[in-house]
Amino acid sequence: MRSLLSVLLVVFVAVVSAISTTGDRLLVILEDVADKASYSTFLGDLESRGFKIAFETPKSESLSLFHLGERAYDHVIFFPTKSKGLGPNLTPQILLQFINAKGNILLTLSSGTVAPTSFVSLLAELDIQLPVDRTGLVVDHFSYDSASAADLHDVLLLPAPENLRRDVKNFFGAAESDDEVIAFPRGVGAALGSGELLTPILRAPRTAYSYNPKEQAEVVDDLFGAGEQLALVSAFQGRNSARFTLVGSAEMLQDKWFDAKVKAVGGKSATVQTFNRKFAKQVSGWTFQEIGVVRVNWIEHHLNEAGASNESNPAIYRIKNDVAYTISLSEWSWSSWTAFKVPANDELQLEFSMLSPLHRLHLKLDPAQSSPEAAAYTVSFKAPDQHGIFNFKVNYKRPFLTNVEEKNTVSVRHMAHDEWPRSFVISGAWPWIAGIGATVTGWVAFCGLWMYSASPDKKLAIKKTQ
Template identity: 25%
Template sequence: MAKPFAALAIPLFLLSVVSLLSLRCGAFSADRPTDRRLLVLVDDLAIRSSHSLYFSTLQSRGYDLDFKLADDPSLALSQYGQYLYDGLLLFSPSVQRFGGSLDLAGILDFVDAGHDLILAADSSASDLIREISTECGVDFDEAISFQDPAALVIDHTSYAVSETEGDHTLIASDIFIESTTILGDEKIEAPVLFRGIGHSLNAANSLVLKVLSASPAAYSANPATKLSSPPSLTGSAISLVSIVQARNNARVLITGSLDMFSNRFLKSGVQKAGSSIKTQSPLLFSFGTALVLRSEKSGNQQFLTEISKWVFHERGHLKEGECMAQVFLSMNFLVKEYSVEIYEWSGSSWKPYVVDDVQVQFYMMSPYVLKTLSTDKKGLYSTSFKVPDVYGVFQFKVEYERLGYTSLSLSKQIPVRPFRHNEYERFITTAFPYYGASFSTMAAFFIFTVVYLYNK
């Protein structure tokens, strides 16, 4: 009976090795930073069809989506110490408890390991979803009472015009962050449709940014009840969509509207209140004369596509190449030369990163030298400078942070010591008077000796 078990053990071992290798292939790679395997957690699998346009844009860019219910008992983010997914999409706002081995700590560990997260909430957001957003520096507006639903964002000036007046909870916002790195080079012309709950940013967290903001006239309240006290969240303090880039360069997107990802919002026309052009109907009549206007879509698809490129590192991802520090002598001074290569991920390959604001510090306890690096337009940054007359162990430090880009933190240690006796120049111009005095003294002593010995 031992032989069949021995024969079975070998295939099982090979299978486990293959499984482990397959897990490693899906992990984050510095040479290819784009996330490819995404886990999508939903409350109802019907979201797979109602939000299919957004999911299809991800799949068209090469992402592999794995849809699962948020309470699936087999749910797991890692196996054998390796993460199964590169990114996580939480489209399950009402989930009270995740299934399987997944919990709040597991999601935070997932982000701490350098993976990316998209979280979409709505008026049914559970305490679990709120806790995740709070840990990321975002605070959703709390429910008004246990009986009433959560407060929605209401705006009586920047709402989307529709056939029915409505309660002005369908927001048409065009207040975007000014960053081509985050939102792409092409300007988003149409407003973004938003219906959901607003949130505020934790003032103590400098890593979270507003990407889409509410207008100064917006406020957060329950549209079904009459206000008895001033809203706690008003005006430009309301963020509709926010992003976080952690110190380990993991990226997080948080929004209070799951509907903004839906097919209905992506395909819908939009006219912002007060706009002079109506884009919902291709044909309008004015005083008996036909006016033909082109029908436009909302800006949701362009906005969500561009922001997802940033979240999943298709844009704004930097890496350092070869770093070199050289020491040489020049005119009796010790000179340091420093160079580093910086590249940017274009979505498919690495290309040189060309800017003029990269600086290096020559550092020991505090910066002694701060120099801006010059570039050759091919990704190489370099500079040279005279070392200060202070002996010790110094560091070349590059701390580069720019809006929308991953941060770079480079350091290289260099010892600074006195010159050896054979490192000085043999004849120094400024010492010629001393050389002359020495040789004249020797000549005078020689003449004195001759005169003293041979003079009678």
């Protein structure tokens, strides 16, 4: 009985760990718990991936993100609420504290509702600007869904987001066929600051712009943002790897836009599929640390010289020693750890630094030490000719990947007095060695001469005294 229970426990633990690397407690905040029906597919997908979902309204008194100083939830989703403020349980300070405690937040907005001040302050803290009146509507007169928004043009149809940069892995890539599009209905665009922690996931098309439907219905006099400046879905990852995602349109996560049929204006085919469901999975999976989580398994460094001891991770090296460094990395991908593969055009780099790096080298994949679950990256190099306290430092921070910052400290010592080349192999020392030899020979000969030499002028001296 007990063994069965423990087996069950093991299975349970395995299931629990097969969700997110940071936990499975998910809080969903809605204006009205009954609203969850319209997001049932999205929430059902999350539940089927193993999240334990709790529902609350902002007004609820039992709502608390922390319990006894610890996070009560690992992840939070905010769906749009009508109230202007969010009450004392969700102040911007508490939300920031939640992010600082490595909690992940998925925040959705809608152009129909004014964003609560709590969110605006939080977004300002993260350097994300919303339109002036805390609401706005993104329209594009060039690519809209002509079936549902023939007149208002507020349902944007977007192709799958392209790679952000050439050296960044695309987690939000295309669906199976190129024809599929993302529908972005009645959403808010945000302007991102220039910080390195912010990354746009989905940008507005070049011809899209944001306006205030209440005040700028006739003419756009003051433009908040247009074109690719507008981020429709944007990501923030803190230095503690906590993730925050802003989705401009909550409606795109609703059931009716999952695998919906839309008609692109001027498009050839009559209707195209939306792949909102897959995109929602990618965005929520990234936010809740189901993808793009990098783990360091082990780090090893040793003296890489013939005949030297192959002790692992020694505390001291000598200048000009050949040193080999290996780091093993895994990446969590939905349900399992896989070998972390450095994206094309990117490099994993090792710095050997004392105050500033003296070496910065590319680590290369070592297939001999890699497995399907872990990839080992290695580099060997000659320690600099400068003694001191050095760090092996791997500082791998990339958009969409959790931060890897590993520092191992070693001493690098001088040459010992008996590690230098002998003087007789240095040709410049030969005259000096010859000088010592001459002095020694002369000294020994002089000693003998002084003690055993008879006076050559003995007869002369005797003659003189006589």
